[in-house]
Amino acid sequence: MQTTTQDVAVEAFLPSPRPVQLIDPTGAEVTQEGTRRPYAMPTADRLQDVWRHMVLGRRFDLQATALTKQGRLAVYPSSRGQEACQVGVMRSLTTRDWVFPTYRESMALVTRGIDPVEVLTLLRGSAHCGYDPMKHRTAAQCTPLATQLVHAAGTADGLRRRGEDSVALGFIGDGATSEGDFHEALNFAAVFDAPAIFFVQNNKYAISVPLSKQTKAPSLAYKAVGYGMACEQVDGNDPAAVLAVMDAALRHCRGGSGPFLIEAHTYRMDAHTNADDASRYRSGDEVTAWLDRDPIARLEAYLRARGLLNDDQANAVRQEAEALATDLRDRMNVDPQVDPMSLFDNVFSQSTPQVEQARAMVRAELDADQEEGR
Amino acid sequence: MTTLEAPAATQTLTFSKAINQALRDAMAHDDNVLMFGEDVGVLGGVFRVTDGLTKEFGEERCFDTPLAESGIVGFAIGLCYTGFRPVVEMQFDAFAYPAFEQIASHVAKMHNRTNGSVSLPMVIRVPYAGGIGGVEHHCDSSEGYYAHTPGLKVYTPATPEDAYWMLRAAIDDPDPVVFMEPKVAYWNKADVDTSAPGQPVGEAAVRRPGKDVTLITYGPSLAISLKAAAAAAEEGWDVEVIDLRSIVPLDDRTVMESVRHTGRCIVVSEAQEFAGVAGELAARITEQCFHSLAAPVLRVSGLPLPYPAPMLEHTYLPGVDRILDAIERLQWDDEPDLTHHGVQS
Numbered sequence: 001m002q003t004t005t006q007d008v009a010v011e012a013f014l015p016s017p018r019p020v021q022l023i024d025p026t027g028a029e030v031t032q033e034g035t036r037r038p039y040a041m042p043t044a045d046r047l048q049d050v051w052r053h054m055v056l057g058r059r060f061d062l063q064a065t066a067l068t069k070q071g072r073l074a075v076y077p078s079s080r081g082q083e084a085c086q087v088g089v090m091r092s093l094t095t096r097d098w099v100f101p102t103y104r105e106s107m108a109l110v111t112r113g114i115d116p117v118e119v120l121t122l123l124r125g126s127a128h129c130g131y132d133p134m135k136h137r138t139a140a141q142c143t144p145l146a147t148q149l150v151h152a153a154g155t156a157d158g159l160r161r162r163g164e165d166s167v168a169l170g171f172i173g174d175g176a177t178s179e180g181d182f183h184e185a186l187n188f189a190a191v192f193d194a195p196a197i198f199f200v201q202n203n204k205y206a207i208s209v210p211l212s213k214q215t216k217a218p219s220l221a222y223k224a225v226g227y228g229m230a231c232e233q234v235d236g237n238d239p240a241a242v243l244a245v246m247d248a249a250l251r252h253c254r255g256g257s258g259p260f261l262i263e264a265h266t267y268r269m270d271a272h273t274n275a276d277d278a279s280r281y282r283s284g285d286e287v288t289a290w291l292d293r294d295p296i297a298r299l300e301a302y303l304r305a306r307g308l309l310n311d312d313q314a315n316a317v318r319q320e321a322e323a324l325a326t327d328l329r330d331r332m333n334v335d336p337q338v339d340p341m342s343l344f345d346n347v348f349s350q351s352t353p354q355v356e357q358a359r360a361m362v363r364a365e366l367d368a369d370q371e372e373g374r
Numbered sequence: 375m376t377t378l379e380a381p382a383a384t385q386t387l388t389f390s391k392a393i394n395q396a397l398r399d400a401m402a403h404d405d406n407v408l409m410f411g412e413d414v415g416v417l418g419g420v421f422r423v424t425d426g427l428t429k430e431f432g433e434e435r436c437f438d439t440p441l442a443e444s445g446i447v448g449f450a451i452g453l454c455y456t457g458f459r460p461v462v463e464m465q466f467d468a469f470a471y472p473a474f475e476q477i478a479s480h481v482a483k484m485h486n487r488t489n490g491s492v493s494l495p496m497v498i499r500v501p502y503a504g505g506i507g508g509v510e511h512h513c514d515s516s517e518g519y520y521a522h523t524p525g526l527k528v529y530t531p532a533t534p535e536d537a538y539w540m541l542r543a544a545i546d547d548p549d550p551v552v553f554m555e556p557k558v559a560y561w562n563k564a565d566v567d568t569s570a571p572g573q574p575v576g577e578a579a580v581r582r583p584g585k586d587v588t589l590i591t592y593g594p595s596l597a598i599s600l601k602a603a604a605a606a607a608e609e610g611w612d613v614e615v616i617d618l619r620s621i622v623p624l625d626d627r628t629v630m631e632s633v634r635h636t637g638r639c640i641v642v643s644e645a646q647e648f649a650g651v652a653g654e655l656a657a658r659i660t661e662q663c664f665h666s667l668a669a670p671v672l673r674v675s676g677l678p679l680p681y682p683a684p685m686l687e688h689t690y691l692p693g694v695d696r697i698l699d700a701i702e703r704l705q706w707d708d709e710p711d712l713t714h715h716g717v718q719s
Contacts, residue, residue, distance in 0.1 A: 098455065128487035139455070140488050144479050150445055151480070154452020161434070162456055180472070184445030191440055346490035347525055349548035352576075352623035 011036075012230060015221040019233045019265050022240040025293045027301025036232070039244040044308050050091050050239045051299045051309065052317045054083040057107040058296060059321035060116055063328050064106060067120075068274045072332045074125045077104045081237070081269030084295035085201050087111050088242030089169065092250060098159070098168040099138045100152040102145075104201075105171050112138060116328050126336040145176040149185030149198060156194035156259070167253045169197040175206020177220050186261070190227040195253035197246075198224070198261040201236060203268035208281040224261035236264030237295045240302070267293070340366060383569030390423050390560040392534040393499075395568065396541035397424065397461065401431050404459065407545060409436040411446055411463030411499075420465055421501060421560055443473035447498065451480055454494045459545060467502040468511035474519065481550045482525030494550045497541070503594035503644050505558035505691060507684040513557075514681055515594070515645035520552040521621045521654075528621040529575060530554040530593035534564040536579075536619060539572035556594035578625040580632070584614035587701055588632040590655055591642040592618040595692060599642045602697035611701060621651055629655070630662050637668040638704045642692055647675035669704040 016035040024030050032039055042050075061080050068076040079086050086108040093099065093112075101108060109119045114131045121130025122141050129140035142148035152170035159166045176182060177200060189196040200220050204211050217223060224231035230252055234245040242264060249260040267290040271278035278287075303309035344351070344359040351359075387395060401407045409427055411419075415438040418425030427436035439446050443464060450460035464470035470477075477498065484492050504513030521528045527549055531537045537555070544551035573579055581596065582603050591599040596617050603613035614632050618625065633639045639659055643652040656671040674692045682690045 127489060128483075129489065129491075132491045133488050134455075134491050140484075140492075144475065147444075147448065147475060147480060150448025150476065151452040151455070153445075154449035155455045156452070157449065158453045158456025158458055161458070168452070181444055181448065181475075184440075184442040184448070187440050187442065188445045188449050346486045346488075348527070349485060349490070349493055352527075353626060354622075354624060 010225075013225045013228065015219065015224075015231045015233045015263070019235045019263075020241045020245055021235040021238050022244060023238050023298055023302050025237075025298055027298055027305060029302070037248050039241070039248065042240055042243040042247075044303075044306070046091070046243060047240060047299060047303060048308060050084075050087055050243065051296070051303060052320075053087045053091060053111050054239065054296045054299070055317050056321050056324055057083050057087050057111055059325050060110050060328065061107050063325040064120060064123075065270065065274065067329070067332050073120060073123045075273050075275060076106075076120075076123055077273045078268070078270035079104050079107045081290065081294070082201055082203060082266050083107065084239040084242050084299075085199070085236045085264045085266055088239050089171075089199055089246055092243055092246035093167075093169060095137065096164065096166045097137065098152070098155050098166065100148040100155075100168065100170040101138065101141050102148070102171055102173065102176075103141050103143050104173065105141060108171065109138060109141070112136065114138065116324070117331050120332065124332070124336065126338050146172055146179035146181040146185070149176075150181050150188065152196050152198070153185045153189040153192070153194050153259075156189060156196035156253075157192045160193070160195055165254050167195045167197055167250060169199055171199050171201065173206065174200065174202040174204065174211055174220060175209065175214055176200075177223060178206075178214055182223075186224065186227045186229060186259070189259040190229045193256070193258040195256075196259040197249050197253060198259065200261065200263045201266055202263055203236075203266050205268060205272070205278075205282065207272040207276060208278075210281070219263060221261060221263035229259050229261055230257070231261040231263070233263040233265065236266030237290075237293045237298065239295050239299045384565050384567045386563055387534050387538070387566045388560065389531075389534045389537045389555075389562045390421055392537040392566050393423050393541055393555065394425055394427075395566075396538045396545075397427060398430065399568065400461075400542060400545045401427065401435060404545075405435075406457055407435075407459045407461065408453065409461045409463070410439050410450075412441055412465045413438060414463050419463060421557070423499075423501075423555075423560075424463065443470055444476050447473040447476040447481060450496045450498075451476065451484065451494060454496055455492070459495045459497075461497040461499060461545060463499045463501075465501070466508070466512045467500055467514040467516045470498070470500055470516065473498075477520070477526070477552070478523050482523045484525075485549065486525055493548045495545075495548050497544045497547075497551050497553050499553045499555060501555045501557045501560075503554075503556050503558065504681055504687050505594060505644075507687070508557070509684065510681075513687070515643070515676060517552075517554050517593075517621055518645055518650045520554075521651055525550070526622060527551040528554065529619070530556065530621060531619060532556065532559060532593050532596035532617055534562060535566045535572050538566050538568060540575055540619065542571075543575045554593060558594050559597070562597075573619070575620050576623045576625060577619070578628040579617045579619055580614065580628070581617045582613065582615040584612040584636065586612040586614075586636055587638040587640065587704060588614045588616060588629075588636045589640050589642055589697070590616045590618065590629055590632075592621065592651075594644045595642045598691075598693060599697065602642075602694045602701075605694050606698060606701055609698075613701070624658075626658060626662065629659065633659050633663045633671075634666040637666055639663075639667070640672045640674055640697065640700045640704070642697060643673070643675045644691060645676055646678050647673055648678050650675065672700045672703060674700050
């Protein structure tokens with residue numbers, strides 16, 4: 001049968017038939033066959049860098065979970081097991097790129113270089129966002145699902161209009177692909193050729209609901225095709241593959257070819273949050289099977305087999321991770337001081353009489369308390 | 375030889391043309407101002423409010439979007455991160471509801487939740503309310519939803535001059551503004567001086583002075599309130615009419631001064647009465663002017679029903695007779711006895 005121009009165009013949108021994988025769970029290199037695009041093994045120094053940040057990221061994640069048990073965090077959504085996605089994406093982006101994270105991206109934001117205490121401010125409960133989004137080009141962590149993707153599309157369009165060689169990347173999970181804003185964001189980004197990357201971490205559960213009850217689509221990556229958007233699916237527990245697919249997506253977006261969707265197949269090793277009992281909806285065998293696909297162990301095996309990582313280097317990174325955890329624990333054990341009057345500071349840039357009346361009322365209450373020595 | 379005349383500073387404009395002129399002037403003044411929404415480009419909007427803007431400024435500045443209200447508002451939020459000042463059009467009041475999640479969860483809260491780091495200098499234009507024979511979902515009074523959401527400013531001009539200057543102010547405002555345009559006023563015509571800013575937003579306007587009773591109103595209900603005040607005058611009642619102009623911020627001062635002066639007050643609003651802006655006004659007036667009131671504050675509002683089919687909207691909407699009946703219900707013959715309350719000696 002003759003190949004038409006339309007066939008070629010459709011082909012360009014399609015993801016690879018199987019998730020792209022460069023390193024298998026044993027640490028062996030996988031020969032590239034049948035992928036839609038060529039994917040090269042990232043350089044040794046990038047892989048070493050990603051391994052180091054994954055170790056740091058997991059230690060941070062474990063510490064944050066511990067802080068929840070100690071009552072220092074109101075809630076914590078762990079991303080343990082998703083290190084290749086969280087770290088691989090962030091080590092591919094530059095500081096001039098924008099990021100639109102969800103509540104699960106704490107590890108990604110720490111990898112971006114944001115102070116871990118500032119990252120955890122939302123979950124600690126002392127403020128809704130602890131860092132400066134404009135300074136870090138990182139939007140506030142979003143709790144409503146998929147709503148931040150439309151912002152990413154708009155920001156990507158703004159970057160295009162400004163002539164910046166930058167992208168806006170939005171993270172979501174598999175459940176959020178069912179939301180209306182997922183559709184609207186993809187459609188807007190595609191129509192306006194916006195340099196946006198939609199990174200779906202398909203970790204198999206939306207709180208307790210499995211992927212099979214979320215969608216009938218054979219792959220979440222295919223959802224992009226309907227919008228006229230290029231896409232790819234990747235083994236989300238293979239850090240090398242995540243880097244390689246991110247590189248392709250970034251080339252695509254920076255080259256002016258519009259948005260790109262990546263579906264990363266991964267697994268959430270812990271419950272949705274500490275408030276959830278994962279044993280009610282998934283089996284221990286399933287969790288154990290995913291332990292064998294651990295992204296950190298996989299890359300470590302690959303690096304060690306090639307002499308790119310030795311015990312001394314590994315121990316140095318693990319010590320660095322312990323120091324990070326100790327520092328985080330020490331700083332989080334100090335009760336944050338929150339000024340009640342700050343409530344009124346940022347409702348508006350230009351306040352209203354009604355907000356000012358409320359400010360005066362609370363000021364008077366606090367002054368009275370002080371006079372009475374309370 | 376011909377002499378080029380400077381454009382007249384004062385023009386006679388319809389309400390919709392005044393908004394069009396405000397958009398044109400704001401876009402000429404600042405390249406960061408973008409106008410987008412459904413059918414706002416070549417068509418110029420279903421009410422022609424954006425007429426000619428694409429032709430004048432190009433498709434990069436005034437453009438059509440896919441049909442998706444949440445997408446439109448969310449896209450505008452994203453553009454704000456890169457320094458743009460988006461103005462978006464929600465084609466009709468009830469069509470904005472799919473965007474409510476973006477408006478309530480993000481537009482209203484972004485400045486607050488980012489500790490003032492992120493500003494959203496965006497304007498959401500909403501043609502609203504009824505009186506034009508619109509079919510279902512085309513005539514809602516949705517101002518209460520927005521006014522109830524902390525972090526949003528809610529403007530509702532009633533005159534062409536306010537339409538022009540309040541939109542210019544909304545576009546200049548660093549905070550997000552929901553700009554409610556009463557559709558019934560689109561074809562009203564008046565002189566607009568585009569050379570000198572009008573009355574500042576946040577101040578209510580006394581549209582008709584009076585000493586016996588205060589009608590407080592805004593947007594689509596101003597015209598009927600003025601009509602009722604004129605009819606009441608024929609029966610000897612001197613009615614003051616206050617146009618709020620903005621619901622957020624609310625000008626308590628002008629409202630309370632008027633009510634303390636007249637001692638009687640009716641809030642006229644087209645929105646259904648229950649849990650609405652009119653009730654908020656009544657509560658505030660009772661709290662702040664209790665000792666000056668000779669009668670309870672009354673509301674004349676839309677009925678507690680979904681907005682009806684066009685052939686029944688005249689029954690639904692507050693009209694002159696309903697306002698005059700309310701004036702009668704204000705216990706007209708009783709002089710307020712303020713001495714018991716220690717207000718007057």
